[in-house]
Structures are given as structure tokens and as C-alpha cells.
Amino acid sequence: MQKQQQITSKLLFRHETILFIIMIVFGVVVNSINPAFLKVENLFDILKTSSITGMMALGVMVVMISSGMDISFTAIATVSMGVTVRMLIALDKGNIVVAFLVAGIIGALLGCINGFLVYRFKLPTLIVTLGTSSIFHGLLLSILKIPYLYTVPGYYSDFSRLSLFTFTTADGAVVGFSYLTVLLFVMACVVWLILRFTMVGRGIYAIGGSIEAAKRAGFNILFIQLFIYSFIGFVSGVASIEYVVMFRHVHPFNMMNMMNMMLNVIAAVVLGGTSINGGTGTVLGTLFGVWMIYMITNSLILMGIPSEWESVVIGFILILSIGVNAYQKSLRKVEVKIIES
Amino acid sequence: MKAKHRIKFDSSQNELNQSVAYFSLFVLVFALMAILQPRRFLSGINIQQLAFQIPEFGIFSIGMMIVMISGGIDLSIITTATLSGIISSIVLLFLSHRGTMDLGALLKGIMADDTIRSGLHATMPTGISMIGIIVLTIFVALAVGFLCGLLNGFLVAKVKIPPILATLGTMRLYEGIALVITKGAPLTGFPDEFIFLGSGEILGIPVPMIIFILAILAVATLLAKTPLGRGIYAVGENPLAAQYSGLDNSKILMKTYAITGVLAGLAALIMMARVDSIKVGYGNSFLLQSVLVVILGGVSTVGGTGNIIGVVFSVLILRVISSGFNIMGFSNYMRNVIWGSLLIIVAIVISSGFRFIKKTKHIDEVISR
Numbered sequence: 241m242q243k244q245q246q247i248t249s250k251l252l253f254r255h256e257t258i259l260f261i262i263m264i265v266f267g268v269v270v271n272s273i274n275p276a277f278l279k280v281e282n283l284f285d286i287l288k289t290s291s292i293t294g295m296m297a298l299g300v301m302v303v304m305i306s307s308g309m310d311i312s313f314t315a316i317a318t319v320s321m322g323v324t325v326r327m328l329i330a331l332d333k334g335n336i337v338v339a340f341l342v343a344g345i346i347g348a349l350l351g352c353i354n355g356f357l358v359y360r361f362k363l364p365t366l367i368v369t370l371g372t373s374s375i376f377h378g379l380l381l382s383i384l385k386i387p388y389l390y391t392v393p394g395y396y397s398d399f400s401r402l403s404l405f406t407f408t409t410a411d412g413a414v415v416g417f418s419y420l421t422v423l424l425f426v427m428a429c430v431v432w433l434i435l436r437f438t439m440v441g442r443g444i445y446a447i448g449g450s451i452e453a454a455k456r457a458g459f460n461i462l463f464i465q466l467f468i469y470s471f472i473g474f475v476s477g478v479a480s481i482e483y484v485v486m487f488r489h490v491h492p493f494n495m496m497n498m499m500n501m502m503l504n505v506i507a508a509v510v511l512g513g514t515s516i517n518g519g520t521g522t523v524l525g526t527l528f529g530v531w532m533i534y535m536i537t538n539s540l541i542l543m544g545i546p547s548e549w550e551s552v553v554i555g556f557i558l559i560l561s562i563g564v565n566a567y568q569k570s571l572r573k574v575e576v577k578i579i580e581s
Numbered sequence: 582m583k584a585k586h587r588i589k590f591d592s593s594q595n596e597l598n599q600s601v602a603y604f605s606l607f608v609l610v611f612a613l614m615a616i617l618q619p620r621r622f623l624s625g626i627n628i629q630q631l632a633f634q635i636p637e638f639g640i641f642s643i644g645m646m647i648v649m650i651s652g653g654i655d656l657s658i659i660t661t662a663t664l665s666g667i668i669s670s671i672v673l674l675f676l677s678h679r680g681t682m683d684l685g686a687l688l689k690g691i692m693a694d695d696t697i698r699s700g701l702h703a704t705m706p707t708g709i710s711m712i713g714i715i716v717l718t719i720f721v722a723l724a725v726g727f728l729c730g731l732l733n734g735f736l737v738a739k740v741k742i743p744p745i746l747a748t749l750g751t752m753r754l755y756e757g758i759a760l761v762i763t764k765g766a767p768l769t770g771f772p773d774e775f776i777f778l779g780s781g782e783i784l785g786i787p788v789p790m791i792i793f794i795l796a797i798l799a800v801a802t803l804l805a806k807t808p809l810g811r812g813i814y815a816v817g818e819n820p821l822a823a824q825y826s827g828l829d830n831s832k833i834l835m836k837t838y839a840i841t842g843v844l845a846g847l848a849a850l851i852m853m854a855r856v857d858s859i860k861v862g863y864g865n866s867f868l869l870q871s872v873l874v875v876i877l878g879g880v881s882t883v884g885g886t887g888n889i890i891g892v893v894f895s896v897l898i899l900r901v902i903s904s905g906f907n908i909m910g911f912s913n914y915m916r917n918v919i920w921g922s923l924l925i926i927v928a929i930v931i932s933s934g935f936r937f938i939k940k941t942k943h944i945d946e947v948i949s950r
Contacts, residue, residue, distance in 0.1 A: 309745070361929045364882045366745075370869060371924035378917030503749060516743050548764055551757025559750035563740045570741040 255513030255565075259528040263535065270539040277542050281415040288418040290534040292486065294527060295424055295479040296505045297512070298431050299472030301526045304509060305435075306468050307448040307518020308365035312354060312373035313476040314502045318492055319376050320346040320473075321480035322386035325490050329393065336399045336485075343477035350376060351473020355466040381492055389490035400485045420482055424527075427475065432523040440467050448518025507558050508533050513565070532557075599879060603894035610898050614905035621908045629787070631904055633780065636793035637851045638867055639896045642878075643800050644844035645871040646892045650804070651837045652817040652884025653737060653744030657729065657752035658845050659868045664755040665725035665842075666849035666859040670768045673718040677711070677772050711774050718775065722846040729755055730842020734835035759861045769858035779854025789851045796847060801889045803840070813837050817884030873924050874899055879931065 271278040296313055303310045324343040328334035334342075350372075357368045380386055403416025435441035443464040446454035455461055484490060512529025514521030536557065537550055614622045621627060641658055648655045655661075729751070736747035781788045804810035812833040815823040824830050853859045878895040880887025899920070906916050 357925065361932060363925070363928050363932060367876060367882055367928050368925060370872060371921040371928070373921070374869070374917040374924075375921035378914040378919075378921065381914035382912050382918060503753065506749065507753070510746055510749075516746055546761075546764075548760040549757065551753045551760055553757070555750050555753030555755075555757055558753065559736065559742075559747070562742050562746050562750065563736065566742045567740050 256525045256528055263532055274542040284415055284417055286534050286538050287421040290530050291420040291424040292479045292482045293505055294530040295475050297508045297526050297530050298427055299475040300505050300509045301514050301521050302468055303472050304514045305448045305521045306444045310369045310472050311502055312369035313472050315373035315376040316347050316350045316473050317476040317480035319380045320477035321490055322380055336395045339481050340478055343481045344474045347473035347477025348470040351470040352466055355469030359462050359465040386492055392484055392488055396485045397488055428523050440464055511561055600890045603891050607894050607898050610901050614901055618908045622905055632787045632790050635900050636789035637848045639793050640796055640844050640848040641867050642871040642874045642892055642896050644841040646875045646880055647837055648841050649875050649880050650817045650884055650887050651813045655841050656748040657755055659864050660752050660755040661726055661729040661842050661845040662849035663861055664759045665722045665846040666853050667759050667762055668725050669718045669722035670853055670859050672721045676714045715775050722850050723843050726842040726846025727839050730839040734838030738831035738834035765861055767858045767860035771857055776854050776857055779851050797893055809836055877927050
């Protein structure tokens with residue numbers, strides 16, 4: 241009986257639960273201002289537009305769990321987007337599955353470089369990825385010379401119209417559940433399975449706790465580091481094709497309008513409860529974090545608040561949520577200290 | 582006791598060696614560029630351009646250096662500058678145009694109109710002289726920078742948010758406030774007396790360069806001679822040890838971030854005065870570059886070590902390389918590749934070098950015992 245109580249109270253105080261409650265309260269409040277917010281088509285739209293960020297956020301979460309930081313993923317996405325789309329046009333073949341795979345593989349290879357540098361030279365991950373991001377992007381533009389591409393083969397736009405199921409709302413509009421969202425859910429399940437049930441997944445958490453301890457415990461650090469960084473490369477590649485599907489153009493700076501994209505993704509992951517110091521973080525929390533950010537953006541539009549406020553609101557919420565979290569943790573530490581002494 | 586002396590001697594010797602190394606690298610790079618492109622690199626225009634471009638980037642880098650020595654990072658440094666630039670330019674424009682227009686019209690970008698600019702002196706407000714207005718503008722810019730920095734410091738030191746996340750949040754926040762104020766439009770049309778700060782010369786030396794040199798001297802003194810400076814190093818080296826040796830960590834960190842904010846405000850003033858406008862998004866490329874320069878300058882990525890000479894010289898070296906590449910016709914993108922590679926190579930060299938130094942120190946200690 242007591243145990244059960246403990247479990248429920250634990251569940252109640254988990255970050256995901258709190259986020260979920262905040263999301264619902266937020267949704268209800270916004271809905272009372274503009275009833276379009278909680279309509280199915282709007283919610284499906286939020287799910288669809290957030291899928292790119294969500295995909296990258298899964299990668300960033302994995303890196304952060306290992307107490308690393310990757311800021312080169314937008315550059316990797318830009319490179320794999322440019323190279324893949326160009327290559328498939330030049331070969332005059334291909335379909336959407338091939339595009340996703342090729343982009344993912346290119347991304348994974350680039351990520352491997354990061355992983356190797358991090359492992360071999362024990363450099364701070366922030367520095368390595370700061371360096372490689374300007375190398376990747378610079379190489380794309382100076383050697384491969386990928387120009388803007390405003391017409392892409394038809395299979396990209398076909399995929400964007402594809403829905404898992406559709407239904408007609410009362411107003412007669414057809415609403416579909418996009419495959420882009422499905423893709424995100426599938427990837428989320430895969431990440432959850434990897435983190436939960438495989439040796440690599442346990443290793444990622446172990447590295448995040450203490451790399452030395454993980455090594456002593458017999459984890460293959462090289463393999464795990466390579467896996468982590470090629471995984472984020474892979475999801476960035478996939479996300480880049482999702483970008484092409486959604487916006488139907490290739491642009492070497494849009495993805496790299498990167499500061500904002502990158503910071504949004506990192507903000508979403510942090511909002512989802514992943515600690516920057518490694519060792520903690522869940523798939524569900526990350527998804528909630530991503531949706532939270534897109535809900536805020538979407539609701540600002542629906543409530544008629546000028547878009548300039550978006551940055552202010554997101555910045556404020558980010559500071560508040562991390563602040564509360566960090567403050568609680570520091571209080572807990574003080575308690576421990578008092579008990580110790 | 583003996584060991585202590587020896588280590589101290591070693592470290593100052595190291596510092597000297599390091600400075601000499603950076604200086605000779607600078608001379609080498611400069612000479613290389615001069616030999617490769619003698620006519621265009623050494624031309625008066627190019628050198629002058631360099632002298633006008635270096636200061637704002639240099640001041641950002643110094644600001645970044647201070648927080649990185651304390652073991653943190655300040656991602657909000659550029660948007661702090663943007664915000665303080667925008668608020669101070671509103672003050673400047675409002676005061677210097679008072680009587681001719683209201684604030685609302687001012688924000689709609691009417692200031693770009695030349696006729697208003699030329700009629701500036703005729704409509705000067707009676708109460709405050711131009712000098713007074715400019716002093717007030719400078720004060721506002723520095724004060725906004727100070728407050729932004731203080732908020733960063735508060736979040737890092739009191740709320741205990743990791744610096745990278747705290748400043749990530751405030752970066753969005755400051756940028757957002759600046760966007761809300763201006764709606765993304767540029768503010769321009771500053772009086773000529775103010776523009777002097779960014780593009781004037783005194784005895785042939787560009788004013789921004791003079792400001793930069795003063796900032797270097799001030800920060801160098803702060804770091805080397807004051808208790809706060811030593812405190813910043815101590816907190817960066819080992820926060821727990823600093824705390825147990827009686828330092829007030831959170832006070833030191835608050836001050837550190839506030840100083841960086843003030844430097845960002847200073848850079849904003851120079852930026853405003855140099856291009857005669859301010860807009861959200863100016864200087865965004867400086868963010869990653871300033872981190873790069875600080876690391877190239879020998880500041881440890883975990884804090885506690887590094888000195889200003891290395892950072893200043895690496896600012897100079899990078900600008901010289903960059904200008905040389907520009908003349909040689911390398912694209913911006915190729916420069917990015919080279920900078921990225923440089924960053925990783927230097928990081929590798931420094932990290933292995935540090936391991937080497939630590940080892941020798943340890944041996945020294947053992948021997949002297």
C-alpha cells in the first residue's frame with residue numbers, strides 16, 4: 241500500500257507529468273481565448289510542423305544524456321540535405337525512402353567525425369562541434385557549391401500530402417494525420433527502445449554519469465561515442481529531408497538560419513527535463529518539450545499577439561523552467577550537505 | 582615553500598613564453614600576408630579598415646574571455662549588445678531630435694530621411710548640450726549592458742543554472758525585447774558628434790582603436806591586480822576550493838557577468854557609431870567567433886587559466902588572416918573551414934600541452950620535496 245503511494249507520488253512529481261499538466265492548462269486557457277486552438281486540425285498541424293524539431297531534439301537528447309553537447313547538427317543537416325537532393329537529381333532516380341536513407345547515412349558519417357574527435361582527443365564536445373559545424377558548412381558552400389534549389393522532384397511534395405488517415409471535420413475540411421508525425425513517433429519508439437533495452441543505451445547513460453566509471457565497468461567507450469554522434473547525424477539527415485518535404489526547397493542558409501533552429505532544439509530538450517550535465521533525460525519529456533514550444537508559438541499566432549513576442553516568451557519560459565529545476569536541485573544539495581555534516 | 586616558489590616562477594615564465602609565442606605568430610602572419618600581397622595588404626586603406634574592424638570584435642572577445650576564465654560562457658553577449666544599442670540609440674535619437682518628432686514616428690524608421698538629419702543642429706533641444714546627450718547615451722548603453730549581465734550573473738550564481746543554458750535563455754529574451762521595441766527595423770540617423778566615436782580619428786589613430794586599447798588596459802588591470810580578478814581565476818579553477826578559502830563565489834560570478842555585459846554595451850556603442858545604425862541581428866556572426874578566439878588565445882575551456890595578451894593577439898591574428906584571405910580572393914566559406922580546423926587543431930594541441938605541463942609540475946613538486 242505504502243509502496244503504491246510512493247509510486248504515485250513519484251509519478252506526480254516527475255518532470256514529464258508536470259510538463260503534461262502545464263500543457264493541458266495552457267491549452268485550456270488559450271482555447272478559452274480562441275476556440276480554434278484545441279481543434280483537431282490545429283493539433284495535427286502542431287504535430288506536423290514540430291516533427292523536424294522533434295526529430296533533431298531526439299538526437300540532441302541522446303548527446304546531452306551522455307553529458308555532451310552537439311551544436312553542429314544543423315550544419316550536418318544542411319550538408320546532407322544539399323548533397324542528397326542534388327545527387328538524386330543528378331542520378332535522375334530515387335524516391336522518398338532512398339532520400340531519407342541517403343541523407344541519414346551522410347549525416348551519420350559526418351557525425352562519426354565528431355564522435356572520433358571527441359573520443360580520441362578528449363576535447364570538450366562544445367568546442368569540437370563548434371569547429372566541425374563551420375568546417376561542414378564551409379565545405380558545402382566553397383567546394384560543393386550547392387546553390388539554392390527552388391524546384392525539387394515531385395516525390396517530396398507527394399510525401400508531404402500523404403496521410404496515415406484522413407477525416408472530414410464538421411466544416412467540411414479534410415484533416416490528415418501526416419506521415420511526418422508518424423516518422424517522429426517511430427523514431428521516438430526506436431530511441432526509447434535503444435535507451436531502455438540495449439547495452440549501448442545503458443552505456444550512454446553510464447557515460448553521462450561518469451565516463452571513467454563507465455570505462456571501468458567495461459563499456460566500449462569508442463563504440464558508444466561513435467554511436468551517439470552518428471545517431472544525431474543520422475536524425476539530422478532525416479530531419480533535413482523532412483524539411484525539403486515540408487518546404488519544397490533547398491537552401492544552404494535556411495536550416496542554418498541555424499542559430500535559431502539550433503537554440504530552439506536545445507531549448508526544447510532542456511525544457512523536456514534533460515540535464516545538461518548528463519545522466520538524465522527521457523524520450524517522452526523531450527517530445528513534450530518540443531510540443532510545448534510549438535504550442536506556445538502557435539497560440540501566440542492564434543491569440544493575435546505579434547510574432548516579435550515569440551522570442552521573449554520562449555526565452556522567459558526557458559529561464560523559468562530551467563531556473564525552477566536548477567533551484568530545486570540546489571536546495572536538495574544543501575539538504576544533503578546538512579545531513580552529512 | 583621552495584616548491585611553491587618554483588611553481589610560481591614556472592607559471593610566470595610560461596605566461597611570458599606564451600605571450601612571446603603569440604606575438605611572434607602575429608608578426609609571422611602579418612609578414613606572410615605582406616609578402617604574399619604587398620601592394621594590397623599593406624595599403625593604407627586596408628590597414629585602416631583593419632583598425633576600424635578589430636575593436637568591436639575585440640571587445641566582444643575580451644568580454645567572452647572574462648566569463649570563460651570564470652568557468653562559464655555567455656551566449657547572450659551579442660544580444661545584450663543589441664538590446665543596449667537599441668535602447669541607447671532611442672535615447673540618443675529622442676534627445677537629439679526632440680521637438681521635431683515623437684517617439685512613435687522615430688521608431689517607424691523616419692530617421693533615415695536626410696533632411697531631418699541635416700536639420701539636426703537647428704532643432705537641438707535647449708536644455709542639454711550635444712556632449713551631454715552623448716555622455717547620457719554612453720551611460721545608458723553601459724547601464725543596460727550592466728543590467729543584462731547582472732541578470733545573467735544572478736541566474737548563474739544564485740539560481741544555479743548552468744551558464745550555457747542561462748545565457749541561452751537570456752539570449753532569446755534580450756533579442757525578443759529588442760525585436761518588440763523595434764519590430765526588426767533598423768534605427769539610424771545618429772548625430773555626427775556621436776558617429777565620431779566609431780569612425781573618427783585622434784592624431785591619426787581611430788577612436789574605436791583607442792577605446793579598445795583602454796578596455797584592454799582596464800581588463801588587464803582588473804584581472805591581474807584586483808582581488809576580484811584573482812577571484813575570477815579562483816572560481817574558474819575550482820569553485821569548491823574558492824568557496825572554502827573564503828571567497829564569495831556568487832558575488833564574484835555576478836560581477837563577472839556584469840562586467841561582460843558592460844563590455845557588450847561598449848561594443849554596441851562602437852558598432853552603432855561605426856555603421857550609423859543598429860538593428861537586431863547585427864554582429865550575430867561574432868558569437869561563435871569570439872568563443873573561437875578566446876580558446877585560440879589559450880583560455881582553458883573549463884576555466885581558471887588564460888590571459889588577455891593571448892586573446893588580444895589571437896584577435897589580431899585572426900583578423901589579419903581573414904583580411905589577407907579576403908584580398909587573396911578566398912570566399913567567406915573557405916575562411917569558415919579554415920577557422921573551424923584551426924579551432925580543433927589548437928584545442929588538440931592545448932589539451933595535450935596542458936597534460937604535459939601538469940605532469941612536469943607534479944614532478945617538480947616531488948623532486949623539491
